[in-house]
Amino acid sequence: MDTCARFVPDINVYSIDECFLYYGKQSSTPQEGWEAVGMQVRKAVGREVRLPNCVGIGPTPTLAKVANHAAKKIKGFNGVAVLDIKEIRNAVLSKLAVTDVCGIGNRLGRRLNALGINTAWELANRDPTQVRKEFSILVENTVQELNGEVRHSWDTVRGAKKEIYNTRSFGGRITVFEELRSALASHAEVVAAKLRKQKSLTSSMTLFATSSPHDTEGYFRKSYFHHFAVPTSDTRNIFKVIGGAMPQFYKPNVRY
Structure with a gap:
């Protein structure tokens, strides 16, 4: 997750081995192309974590999941699938079971099969309004997402939150000790609020900060793990850990 987070403004941890990388509502195709971006992420995870992995890229969370499935299961994608072209999307959907x-x-699949809906492509071509009447608004939203309209929020695609991350990149580069501590503290506030919202406590936390992997002066990464003697969701307790970690966490002349 730490490796993936370097490449994106926002990350959502879906499960212990899967995450969504969110590039923003107004994101345009990068100059090198989405497939190249996906390959960069895939190679970084393979190189640094030594885990085989696949990357799926799409305009909605549901299509990103479909793309990931295609990257793993459909010959020709080589571990990275991008569904940004309608013809490619339809070809992939036609090869996937509903x-x-x-x-x-x-x-739910058996109910859809009984109506003659056997593939993802056939589901995508159903009337969303009729699907809502026959099933639910969640299935309607899935149909809309298969057609490129974002209907799911992170809350509706998130798995069980046994881990909580807050890893949004900073607006600009940080080089000052106090600014880095303040930035980490702002992340801690968000995490603590999420803990309390789901009525959870944490027994451990990890802090990390990095420079950009594209910087010419070399890549720098530092992480710090802390185990709480008593599980907590108190923001003040997390702040204390950040304060204690900063002297070994901060390195001058690094553009975090």
């Missing part, structure tokens, strides 16, 4: 779509379980 139960391969995120949110369509076996029981």
Whole structure:
């Protein structure tokens, strides 16, 4: 997750081995192309974490999941699939069973099969309004997402929150000790609020900060792990950890 977070303004941890990287509502195709971006992420995870992985890229969370499935299962994608062209998207959807779509379980899949909906492409071509009447608004939203309209928020695609991350990149580069501590503290506030919202406590936390992997002066990364003797959701307790970690965490002349 730390490695993936370097490449994106926002990350959502979906499960222990899967995450969504969010590039923003107004993001345009990067100059090198989305496939090249996906390959950069895939190679970085393979090189640094030594884990085989696949990357799926799409305009909605559901299509990103579909793309990830295609990257793993459909020959020719080589571990990275991008569904930014309608013709490619439709070709992939036609090869996927309807139960391969995120949110369509076996029981729901059998009901859809009974109506002649066997593939993801056939689901995408159903009338969303009719689908809502026959099933639910969640299935309607899935149909809309398969057609490129964002309907799911992170809250509706997030898995069980046994880990909470807050890893948004800073607005600008940080080089000053106090600015780095303040930035980490702002992340801590968000995490503590999320803990309290779901009525949870944490027994451990990890801090990390990096420079950009594209900087000419070389890449720098520092992480710090802390175990709480008593589990907590108190922001003040997390602030104390940040304060204690800063002297070994901060390095002069690094543009965080």
